[in-house]
Amino acid sequence: MSGNLIEANSLVKEYQVKNTEEGNFFQRILKGVGRHSVRALNGISFSIVEGEFIGLIGNNGAGKSTLVKLMTGVLYPTGGTLRVLGRDPFAQRNKNNWELGVVFGQRSQLKWDLSAMDSFRLLRTIYQIDSSCYRKNLDRFIELFDMGEFIGQPVRTLSLGQRMRCEIAATFLHNPRVVFLDEPTIGLDVFSKDAIAQFLNVMREEEKVTVILTTHDLEEMRRICDRAIVLDRGEILLEQKIDELLKNYNQKKKIIFSGKNEEFCFSIKSDFKVTKKPYYLEVDNVPGDELPAVIRMVVSENNVADINIEEASFTDVIKSLLKEGGR
Numbered sequence: 001m002s003g004n005l006i007e008a009n010s011l012v013k014e015y016q017v018k019n020t021e022e023g024n025f026f027q028r029i030l031k032g033v034g035r036h037s038v039r040a041l042n043g044i045s046f047s048i049v050e051g052e053f054i055g056l057i058g059n060n061g062a063g064k065s066t067l068v069k070l071m072t073g074v075l076y077p078t079g080g081t082l083r084v085l086g087r088d089p090f091a092q093r094n095k096n097n098w099e100l101g102v103v104f105g106q107r108s109q110l111k112w113d114l115s116a117m118d119s120f121r122l123l124r125t126i127y128q129i130d131s132s133c134y135r136k137n138l139d140r141f142i143e144l145f146d147m148g149e150f151i152g153q154p155v156r157t158l159s160l161g162q163r164m165r166c167e168i169a170a171t172f173l174h175n176p177r178v179v180f181l182d183e184p185t186i187g188l189d190v191f192s193k194d195a196i197a198q199f200l201n202v203m204r205e206e207e208k209v210t211v212i213l214t215t216h217d218l219e220e221m222r223r224i225c226d227r228a229i230v231l232d233r234g235e236i237l238l239e240q241k242i243d244e245l246l247k248n249y250n251q252k253k254k255i256i257f258s259g260k261n262e263e264f265c266f267s268i269k270s271d272f273k274v275t276k277k278p279y280y281l282e283v284d285n286v287p288g289d290e291l292p293a294v295i296r297m298v299v300s301e302n303n304v305a306d307i308n309i310e311e312a313s314f315t316d317v318i319k320s321l322l323k324e325g326g327r
Helices: 025-031 064-071 093-097 116-127 131-145 160-172 190-206 218-224 242-249 288-301 314-324
Strands: 004-018 035-049 053-057 079-084 100-104 178-182 210-214 227-232 235-241 252-259 273-277 280-287 304-311
Touching: 004 064, 004 210, 035 064, 035 079, 035 210, 035 235, 053 064, 053 218, 064 079, 064 178, 064 210, 100 160, 116 160, 131 160, 131 190, 160 178, 160 190, 190 210, 190 218, 210 218, 218 314, 227 242, 227 314, 235 242, 235 314, 242 314, 252 288, 280 288, 288 304
Parallel strands: 053 210, 053 227, 100 178, 178 210
Antiparallel strands: 004 035, 004 079, 227 235, 252 280, 252 304, 273 280
16 A cells, blocks of 8 residues: 555546437437436546645636545546545445544434434444544544533534534544535635634644545635645646745736826736726736836826835736646
């Protein structure tokens, strides 16, 4: 076995989809309905080592959820090889389940009419968690997630943010080695998202858990993850540490000028995105090598009080990569 907790080589997943034939109902019945293959993953290869926090990024239909389902053993691959914890995740799903944790944002592992505490007790029995380990983890998670006031309430009475805190606590209860979080913060308020991010960072520091996160909140991913795997139409567009990705692709800047006069003069003809307001000028999409020239020109033609230079956000970088295809 290699040192990788997860390893994929030339991984392919195809779905069989019914053809939409022309004609009325009886014509389709007599003719029969054919099928064709749709390739969700097209020969991707990657590896993940113990303790990494990986962000899966891509537009809808890029293959993120399919990949998560393959790694958790819900689906089996059409081609290539996949190993999770050194095992075939589909063939040895029962064995892997003891060491995996999964949160799907739209599905609950908590019992709707029971309290969160009752669900935790049930999970303790299912995973045969030692009593001292269970008590230690539960006390720690109640404190980290501030769940003391609502952990005894029926799950159906909890807010979305409260329920998701309980979901994630339940996922970590049996000390899994690998945790998959598929859109765990969808629809949550900023306070709940912050609580989850802080919890995951504590798990990073205190445990050797490996986390694979898919989310549309890219700035949240930047706070949590070490490395990004960008999927596009079933292929890996880019696989890179997030800091390096920002350094290599974040080439354009935003310059914000504050002026002492109400009107700003800006005479450069270019592809810059320029926004003018009273006492305010914003010049966006400026390449790094053109930054000094733009600043000199604006300062020479205007009475400038202050200058602020902003980097493109992680979200902007990823949107740009996906828009251009990254190729």
